[in-house]
Amino acid sequence: MDDLFDISGNVILVTGSTGGIGRALAEGYAERGAKVVINGRDEARVASETARLTALGHSATGAVFDVTDPQAVDEGVKSIEAEIGPIAALINNAGIQHRQALEDFDNERWDALLATNVSSAFYVGKAVARHMISRRSGKIINIASVQTELARPGIAPYAATKGAIRNLTRGMCADWARYGLQANAIAPGYFRTDLNAALVADPAFTKWLEARTPAARWGNVGELVGVAVFLASNASSFVNGQTIFVDGGITASV
């Protein structure tokens, strides 16, 4: 019997995988035999994460590029395809967050959010999809957020970028499903990463989160791996254009 969830030998590029969620996803894929490509802007962080996975006996290669720079993205994707192999799955994970009252929200921060959270998925998605289209197969997984559903104060621009990611995911499906590609999104709830450092440090926030979330706790980044493996494997062969929430039930409860 085929293992529906088998991803061994597949080249999987995870953007922003030197820390947080991307790091956990890359490790989860590597543990299941995928050839993971570690990405970030900082050469030393990429080298250190790649070395850590390699020392654990996994297949990992570094690709240093800034996902907001379309030329660097094109060059990075080209060299992964030439030197590591055909990209079977792309995880558009790199992202940033800024919290500030909307009336005071800096224009530079708005621009940075759009560039890192939205343009990145377009640039990397397009560069990778062109190769996938020529092979008539490939999986794209975009990282969205529960913030598309929650409307919390101070976070409107970030939530707007994640809403764009949900619709970009549907659009990738609409344009590319005919070529055998699948595009889906994972919408995480609250996870303790550098991106959430201010919330993690605030006991009042954890109290709110525990009261608001049916599971009554923060998520652990490893809890995103199951859905990520599902979406990168044949087990999800007819799942397309969807956003799957991994959030302890926070978006299911009013």
Ligand code: NDP
């Ligand atoms: P972290 O800040 O912990 O990690 C972000 C990663 O992205 C780092 O590896 C960083 O590396 C990389 N990165 C940032 N900017 C760029 C860039 N321009 N080019 C390449 N790499 C970049 O964030 P999280 O792990 O928390 O978040 C990952 C994704 O998950 C984001 O899209 C976020 O919006 C989303 N998310 C997170 C949630 C959470 O609770 N943590 C909840 C919902 C969604 P470096 O700085 O070295 O380049």
